[in-house]
Amino acid sequence: MSSKGLMRSQLLAATVAFGLLSSVAHAQQQPCIGNSAAVTGPAAFSGQAIKMGAQIAIDEINEAGGVLGQKLRLVQYDDAGAPPRGVDNTRRIALADKCIAVLGGFHSTVAVAQVEPVHEIGIPYMGVWAANTKAVENGRDPNFMFRVSAKDKWVARFLVDEALKVSKDGKIAFFYENTGWGNGALPDIKAAMAARGKELVAAETFNWNDQDMSPQVIRARDAGAEVVMIWSLDREGNQVLRAMDKIGYKPAVIGAWGISGNLGELAGPLANGVRVMQTYSFLTPQSETGKKMLATLAAKYGLNDPSAIKAASGIADAYDAVYILADAIKIAGAFDWAKVQKALYEVNRDGLVAPYKPAFDKSDPERNDALLPENYLLAVWHDGKLIPFKGSPYDK
Known part of the structure; x- marks a missing residue:
């Protein structure tokens, strides 16, 4: 066999072998x-x-x-x-x-x-x-x-819609963690606000394990924010609520579901009335x-x-x-x-x-996501438990 023929045979054998390995895998x-x-x-x-x-x-x-x-x-x-x-x-x-x-x-x-x-x-x-x-x-x-x-793009729209129901003047602040999740949500929130003809009055960020949120809270208060939207985990959400309590600032608080785990335990009564987006509750029919x-x-x-x-x-x-x-x-x-x-x-x-x-x-x-915005529901913290907002003491 010629050298070219040998090379062709070896190449064919290698190709077959690779195909077999792929099939086995x-x-x-x-x-x-x-x-x-x-x-x-x-x-x-x-x-x-x-x-x-x-x-x-x-x-x-x-x-x-x-x-x-x-x-x-x-x-x-x-x-x-x-x-x-x-x-x-x-x-x-x-x-x-x-x-x-x-x-x-x-x-x-x-x-x-x-x-x-x-x-x-x-x-x-x-x-x-x-x-x-x-x-x-x-x-x-x-x-x-x-x-x-x-999906945060849709959650942002959901939360902005809920926030604007609460805010008299449309003055909303956004608090978000300095991570891929929080930073990724900022443009989604801004876009959702713009679609409603609004702009954030404040956008405040923080890191995991930050213990004092007073500077961020003071800036939001001074900007006149009636509603604070939170994109954080429970532990940082707890610090935000404690900072608000410290300066006597009482805006409505509504958050993505990072604050749906144990915020009620961490913050105690301070969590009462904090609204959270969810996809499911075992407390509905x-x-x-x-x-x-x-x-x-x-x-x-x-x-x-x-x-x-x-x-x-x-x-x-x-x-x-x-x-x-x-x-x-x-x-x-x-x-x-x-x-x-x-x-x-x-x-x-x-x-x-x-x-x-x-x-x-x-x-x-957009539809490699199975759950649509109409599948989202609003929950609220009350006495350490996350309950459906509809029919809650805060649904007035």
């Missing part, structure tokens, strides 16, 4: 869903909520026969809200555990960091909490980042699915009082996300990342949080 993808979330640290409640919702869905699916004849399982990793750990966990879930999908966690900084490894590997990601707009609207095609959760979920939460986790259930949105979003993934696997007919990614656009189902008809729409770059 796809065949090795397993019926597991990996979750990278904060199960330690100040937002540990969020990881536990996601784990509960996902596990309940997996148990129900397995009791009904599993997916494609196989039982699903949940693989849980802790990212503690740290982006590098979220990236490492993504790679571990995909390449070591060979799971069919990644469930996202609480922190938007982690979700944004996961965009690169998710697309480098080609594994579907399903966010169930982190709401940063750019995490999902990332310009990738095909886009492997999906979400059953809120429940569907049959909701009633079943409550029964399972009581039997499996000892949560007998619906008002004591923390992070209802995280539980419910994770529950629906797992069912949507299971449906996509069935439609794909295989545990295959690329096929499942495409099949997600074909899923139609009635979920716990909302009807998904369809869950996602490939023709609309």
Whole structure:
């Protein structure tokens, strides 16, 4: 054989071998869903909520026969809200555990960091909490980042609408954490205000673990803000409320759901009346699915009082996300990342949080998000519990 012929034979053999390896890699993808979330640290409640919702869905699916004849399982990793750990966990879930999908966690900084490894590997990601707009609207095609959760672009519009109902003169201040989540929300809030013909009277930022928010609060007060919108976690939200109390400043306070975990415990009575956007509450009239979920939460986790259930949105979003993934696997007919990614656009189902008809729409770059603004609801802190705003003591 000539040297050219030998080279062609070697190239053909290498190509065939590569194809076989690729096929084997796809065949090795397993019926597991990996979750990278904060199960330690100040937002540990969020990881536990996601784990509960996902596990309940997996148990129900397995009791009904599993997916494609196989039982699903949940693989849980802790990212503690740290982006590098979220990236490492993504790679571990995909390449070591060979799971069919990644469930996202609480922190938007982690979700944004996961965009690169998710697309480098080609594994579907399903966010169930982190709401940063750019995490999902990332310009990738095909886009492997999906979400059953809120989206900051839409949350901003929701909160601005609520704030303007409260404000007599439209004087609104915005307090936001100096992270990818907070900084990413600022343009969304400004755009939502502009759409209503308004501008913020103050925009104040702060860092995680800041202990004194007095300067920011004083500037908002001096600007005449009647409403303060907050984009923060509970611990910093607590400091904002304490700074307001210290100077006798009493604006209406409304926030994204970073202050929906344990603000009532941290701030005590100061949290009363603070309004928070949510996607779900177990204190509203429940569907049959909701009633079943409550029964399972009581039997499996000892949560007998619906008002004591923390992070209802995280539980419910994770529950629906797992069912949507299971449906996509069935439609794909295989545990295959690329096929499942495409099949997600074909899923139609009635979920716990909302009807998904369809869950996602490939023709609309905004619609790799399954939950729409009309699925959001307003809650309020009252005596240490987060309750629906409608019908609350503050609904006047």
